Amino acid sequence: MNRSDELVAASVAAGVDVCFANPGTTEMPLVDAIRRSDGMRPVLVLFEGVASGAADGYARISGKPASVLLHLGPGLGNATANLHNARRAQSPVVAWVGDHPDWLVDHDPPLTSDIEAIARGTSRWVQRVQSAETMGTIAREAVQAALGPESGVATLVIPMDFQEAVVPDGAATASDAAPLAPDFVALDSSDVDALAGKLRGASSPLILLGGPGTATDCVAAGASIAESVGGLLLLERFPRYLRRAPGLPAPARLQYLPMMARAQLMKHDLVVAIGVEPPSCFFGYAGERPELTAEGAELLQPCLGGQDPSALLAALVEAIGASGSPSQVAGKSEPFVRSGALAADSACAVLASLLPEDAIVVDEGITSSIPLYPTLEGAAPHHYLACKGGSIGFGTPVSTGAAVAAPGRRVVTWVGDGSAAYTLQSLWTQAREGLDVTTLVLVNDRYAILQLELARGGFPIEEQSLDLTDLGRPTIDWVKLAQGFGVPAEAVTDTDGLHDALGRSFATPGPTLITIPVE
């Protein structure tokens, strides 16, 4: 047994059971230890941004922390964009980054860089293994740091000599310790009562849920409290996870454009943000102020001290005397499917009409996503995952990890063509692992959101500025790209074609990709 075995065993004991890996020479002892481990599933990816996004998706669906195995600073760099998204989604992700042996790193060989600096851009906890003896302990600390009370990314840098070090016979290891859970701070009942009083006393209170506060029990409690105090429940713009089904509350989300978000918030004199930061502009347009709440509104963040959103909301239901079962819930609706031309809204309707029960929908459609959330409201019960962090290249990796976490359930990736081009290597891992992922690429041959932003910013829309937002020269053949990575694919041109193609995909195990033309 070497210290890599100990790290893996300690992490498995703490609750980590999957590793999305793109290893290199400095991770070979860890690769071998993962092979020997019974409890850790290795999943190979072709690019590190797939690993970090998949870990995020796995954590969102399984409720467990996930690990990634990365090669030195550059490997961590490649993982950074989706680690950013995981951080913003408060998904527990442990990043194991191999480094040169301790005795070499001061000699600055070519692959050396400041790994900790890169990690600090995304990680709430960054440590370097300082001695082989601490390997099990620090592996467990990394999992706890990822779980939080506020969960996120924990990066552990592991010099290769410590990975290889042999564990002396009879040495104690952390491999049979208990699973870890978030280390929440206990609620103070007087704080709960005070908050209940504030909610009762406000003329128009708003409960804003986000991060872990969009869990199913939290949304039900929040909706019930809001009904009880005559207020409103709102979700953050891009929730990390949301269970949607007839009979569950169907709260609106905070709007993306500041003007529309302000209109949602303007009448509320009290905003209670739970699991989420105070609402501010997503981007800063000239002439805006940063806060979205009404001027003079009171803003409370009752979980800032490390309290559990779920426990707080349950306690608030009690304190307020709410029913816990909100009366305003989603119904079941038959989406209106037109035969004919495809556009984002008609494609959403076809999807809503066919969505398998318990499917997972990963949303990175950007401008093509506008009709997705409302259209799916009355569809079969499903799970909805959005990109809170805003970093592009999110959808296909997150779907990959979600599918690893949910065998037997269908995962649907709703993704714009520009977005899909960042981390398309996900498709290969979907084929390799036989994952039931249906990737719907919304093709408009442009970064439509940037063309909107150019127009909004008052910039003249001339050919040359459009050129830096244009994906049509040459057009990307997504069918060939998918096939190149081993994923069956087809292009559809109308709603009937999409209906048939989706039906085939949902009936066939393994991944599929379908391209859908949109404006």
Next chain:
Amino acid sequence: MNRSDELVAASVAAGVDVCFANPGTTEMPLVDAIRRSDGMRPVLVLFEGVASGAADGYARISGKPASVLLHLGPGLGNATANLHNARRAQSPVVAWVGDHPDWLVDHDPPLTSDIEAIARGTSRWVQRVQSAETMGTIAREAVQAALGPESGVATLVIPMDFQEAVVPDGAATASDAAPLAPDFVALDSSDVDALAGKLRGASSPLILLGGPGTATDCVAAGASIAESVGGLLLLERFPRYLRRAPGLPAPARLQYLPMMARAQLMKHDLVVAIGVEPPSCFFGYAGERPELTAEGAELLQPCLGGQDPSALLAALVEAIGASGSPSQVAGKSEPFVRSGALAADSACAVLASLLPEDAIVVDEGITSSIPLYPTLEGAAPHHYLACKGGSIGFGTPVSTGAAVAAPGRRVVTWVGDGSAAYTLQSLWTQAREGLDVTTLVLVNDRYAILQLELARGGFPIEEQSLDLTDLGRPTIDWVKLAQGFGVPAEAVTDTDGLHDALGRSFATPGPTLITIPVE
């Protein structure tokens, strides 16, 4: 005129004439300014790692600094691996990273992260624009920082409000200042004389050239000095740039494996490292010591104070009384091309037999590259670019930038299948810009280098550990991937087929991809 125009104009004046861009909302004013500029060529990429690699390749071939335009911390993260390679190659690259407006960033909107932290992993200079008035000055400082005396990556973070700010009428701007050059420290003639004395006095001196010290004049001078003092000229393992032609010196490179590198260095009592750090292990294997030089050998680094390697070597030629024209040079050789089975060595021979004059060869073949450098020695005059930094995903982006810098010349990417999968989006930009790039993908359906490393590390080669190094489940169809991005492609199966396909590619403007099966 706004401050974005000023930044672009100041950078053009300083010598930057290309921008590899993957912009987002926080860079729209810069996108518009680049459109308005006459002197800055914008090149759109689908993924930021393509931008940073292309800037590196452009700088290596043009001798000029190149810029990249990136979206916030995640965009910078995606560019990090190839910024690492640019840093190690001492390629002057200016990274412009848009950020939220100053008034919003403290409110921590979703796309906020510690951009400077991420940048410090790769950049020798990191600054944030602190006021609109300083935009032109700091843009110029960024270019100077990239040029050095030691060149590398300079990252400038540019809040969006400052990008949009209008330049008052009559305000002075830096747009008509002179082009910049590396800010070398002058040579001290007594230091040169002392170094010449050391070289003459050593029993077996070795001159090791790397970084900017592999420029054509440096190699000629180094070879002449080595001949004159009875010593040896050696190049670093993976030179950033090397001109190769009959009649030019053909020095060996430092070997990759420590044992072989030690054998190269063991008899040398003096090592003079110019433009490059002292030779150390590339990876640290148990039982090694970090230094590769013989124990007791003297090591000198005469350019550490910021002196120009080219000027130093010219002065050393004078001080030693060397001819400046080395007698041992490469001849012209006819490569031996067998008809029959393809392997890395036979594919190299076919390439050497057909290589167009003045072609640029970008080497990221990893295990398939072993025969490339020696086989090309007698080929037509060409330029050779290797991946000093060791971060994978280098080849196709660097070729893209090299081709932008060298219209009318053929660029050949020699790249392993594992490597090519990191940044395959490069192919789209090659098609978009009509670049004359021939991509040769060496396909062995595995990370062969890692399987070697597993074996070398004494790990049992069992199916499950091989699985994390295996690319054959499913096999990747590179022809379809290339076609998907608009690049014509074909697979060859024997040397005659490669000969014909290469001939077609070299005769046809624009990009091509050819897959070559290897072991």
